[in-house]
Amino acid sequence: MxxxxxxxxxxxxxxxxxxxxxxxxxxxxxxxxxxxxxxxxxxxxxxxxxxxxxxxxxxxxxxxxxxxxGEPVARIVGSKEFYGLEFGLNEATLVPRPETEMLVDLGIEFLEGRKRCAILDLGTGSGCILISLLVNLSGAGGIGIDLSEEALEQAGQNSVCHGVEARTDWRAGSWFAPLGDEKFDLVVSNPPYIASQEIEGLQTEVRKFDPRVALDGGRDGLAAYRAIIGGASRHLRSPGTLLLEIGHDQAEAVAALCLENRFEKPSVRKDLAGQPRVIVAQY
Ligand SMILES: C[S@@+](CC[C@H](N)C(=O)[O-])C[C@H]1O[C@@H](n2cnc3c(N)ncnc32)[C@H](O)[C@@H]1O
CATH class of the missing domain: 1.10.8 (Helicase, Ruva Protein; domain 3)
Structure with missing residues (x-):
């Protein structure tokens, strides 16, 4: 041949x-x-x-x-580019999505120029959000929390690859449970936000190959937001910022949860496709 x-x-x-x-x-x-x-x-x-x-x-x-x-390329090759950096993946990590880069842009916008600042990334997965922030904010350090130990192992490896491991701390557990009385300038999260009954209707690439715990937001898709917004004020300095990725139809409900929990002026940021993508709230 x-x-x-x-x-x-x-x-x-x-x-x-x-x-x-x-x-x-x-x-x-x-x-x-x-x-x-x-x-x-x-x-x-x-x-x-x-x-x-x-x-x-x-x-x-x-x-x-x-x-x-139907297997996504990122799963086959075991890595995905996010915010210009390559992130290793394993079975327990979501494949980072380009739309999530908006959280990193906004985090940098809020923290740029600070000599020291602390970031909490809830549901960190591959660590893509926290690591991208730390690579771009030399005065920042942060904690990444995830339910999955296996995901945190991958996040730890990724932090070594990108030279920020000394400024990271990875902890296993549910949302704020692995914390003591630590306070942060920024709490950021891309939580699971798909309503349980909608998961079966997702495309094969997502339904079959992303971990269910990374997708499933409970009966109405809002379970993680209730837990995160309910607990965030205890761990935010004042002034502090909460940044949450949201599904396209969740802006109103998530903004209402922020107001109920004494956050000020929650605002909705749209992505390049014009879809509501992030809620920004100040404490
Ligand atoms: C949508 S994924 C986001 C992963 C990563 N931050 C990203 O943007 O690519 C949600 C993450 O939340 C984690 N998670 C789900 N429930 C959790 C909980 N109760 N406490 C902590 N993490 C949780 C999942 O394991 C998963 O890694």
Missing amino acids: RAKNAGTVWRGLARRFRGAGIETAGLDARLLLGHVLGLDGLQLAVKENLLVSDADIASLELLAKRRLG
């Missing part, structure tokens, strides 16, 4: 992915081939003529079958 070059290989795979209805076909094909060849996107782009061995084509085929079976 005539050896194929990298460009021909990934474009052929992209056609198969498109035929199967995968929206991000070209990107997924490049990421999978790059993973097999040990090249990042840029390296692959300038090495389109590189000959791909039969052994590499066979490895790629195994990964392609998993993608065609």
